[in-house]
Amino acid sequence: MTELGPPKGRNGGSPLGVRMDDVAQLAQVSRATVSRVLMGNVSVSAKTQEKVNRALRELGYVPNMMASGLAARSSDLVGLLLRDPRNPAYGLLHSEIQNEASRAGLQLITVVPTVTRGAEEELAGLRRLLGLRVGGLMVSTGVIKAHDLEPFLDSVPVVSVGRVEEHPGIYGVSYDEDTNGAILADRVATAGHRSVAVVVPVFSLSTAENRRGLAMAAHLRARGVEVHQLDTDLFGDSVDRCEDIVRLASEGRITAAMFPSDTRAISFMPYASEAGLRIPEDLSITGCDGILMGSEQIGIATLRIPVHEVAARGTTVMADLMRDRGSATIRHERFAGVFVPGRTLASPARVP
């Protein structure tokens, strides 16, 4: 007969040292039974459950996921590959995905690719998650390309969230930057502006900002507005082209400037005031994102990207896919944002 009294884990009672066997002994049942009540879904008599739960609590048992994952050959762990935590848009996305995941009963672990090192190094994060044999992969970084994921597509469901996805094997949930740009452009055109500067970062710098900018320019033109497209390829230098805008405005050649991000728009403001340009009397400006803390106080006219919707939808899809791989035909969904009025956009006082 087994000894009574609380059996100690080999680590002298430290919770991480207690194994399922210890729990089983304390509860006087088999290891299999402990496992069953832990799984929660199988039939165990009420009184046995009670015994086991008491033992579980008493010992502070923390299941070893390495062992359970290995034995079960599956896991409810979802890996999130996150692009750049410094970017507020990704920070918010991260937070929202965590909330949704917890609601959906998924265990989220996040990994960030180290971009500062060699090309090989960039994939280390992916391999870490794959090595953990996560049950699902959410990708929100352009650093990992569809090509890198291809070999694993039939072993693990992948949904890319917040980045444009075109691969037929990867479910995509992202922002509709074309519509976003169009929405903003419509507002500016409707306000009566007939000549507008649009800042457009190169594609390689930021896919999202590039698409937004191009969409703004295109829709402005479609409405008969004259567009001064200001391309920029200066990485990390959000104030590139600010002098050009100041000059155009001072010369009365534009009445509005559209920026592909709030950060850029806000960064421009000191330039304007230094040049004596009043906003919006002399120049209207618009941003894009709507997620910066305090941006409402600044009162910038912008568009709020639907981070919550994208996170929620992406996580739901992930949960469905993990439950049943065939449950969803792969689609590429896009969500448009909502215009946020602000003090910085008004009708032009004079015609250029």
Add this chain to the structure above:
Amino acid sequence: MTELGPPKGRNGGSPLGVRMDDVAQLAQVSRATVSRVLMGNVSVSAKTQEKVNRALRELGYVPNMMASGLAARSSDLVGLLLRDPRNPAYGLLHSEIQNEASRAGLQLITVVPTVTRGAEEELAGLRRLLGLRVGGLMVSTGVIKAHDLEPFLDSVPVVSVGRVEEHPGIYGVSYDEDTNGAILADRVATAGHRSVAVVVPVFSLSTAENRRGLAMAAHLRARGVEVHQLDTDLFGDSVDRCEDIVRLASEGRITAAMFPSDTRAISFMPYASEAGLRIPEDLSITGCDGILMGSEQIGIATLRIPVHEVAARGTTVMADLMRDRGSATIRHERFAGVFVPGRTLASPARVP
């Protein structure tokens, strides 16, 4: 004799399906040998290594960390418990820790506590990391208290980074908010301000902002400056007390306002301009953080918190602790930031 030719994993050649045995067969060595070259540190003949590496590459083998972790009873996985990804300071910290970890050869996985749900739920993230049997734990959230970590302290090294730590069993690397506040206060006093408003959020709202604010006020007073301490306990409402500041300034009762964060300072600016207060002519303002994108363009006088230093030091300590548990006596280190001059701070034009 084993069959020659590329053996397929059971998943029909999908990389995640190939096991170490498959690699061993292809390379015509034992599983133990494959494991040895993977570990990298033991003696394997050059030609054997060559064979194994070829097989590894050919099959696209991704080691199963569940299995290796279980067998090795240890792991070079480091778990990071991150407070709030939406907060730029934590986003930057996350990014820096990742960089340092990769440099130190540590595998970082991050978990975010879900704060939106019940108290039990908050600890889910911790249990996830513990369940994974991480080799080390970096904690940068106040949601998890020292008390929650206590039971695990002798099983896994814990360093708390970016949050004040007082527990004698937990290594702490954080910001020296007292000195930060003092540095800013000295600048303001030195500029000649004799009556200053200081916004102080309650402790429960933000430990860091509370300490900064109190330190500012204390050091101002120590220098004989009159302090209007404006307490605030409005969560998430960074503009609380802005009207009070505008009024005090308009009445000529203060010449400067100190905010415990850049976000708060920036949020105040529209209030000032609406009220016709010029900055810094009518009112100087200072923030704190120095990490907001675009804050340099705004030109706010602030203090840059040493995120990189804290991340680097915290990660180094973690690496040392994982290498040898006794290598470091537990300490609580603090790093002060550096003043960042800006357009918003000048000497007062008139004396109140």
Add this chain to the structure above:
DNA sequence: CTGAAAGCGCTTACAG
């Protein structure tokens, strides 16, 4: 330098 074998802590048919 290399291999056979035990064992890590679980889950899950398979019996009963």
Add this chain to the structure above:
DNA sequence: CTGAAAGCGCTTACAG
């Protein structure tokens, strides 16, 4: 409803 036992994919003494 419950237990004995096989097995998940690795690592690591132990021999040689």
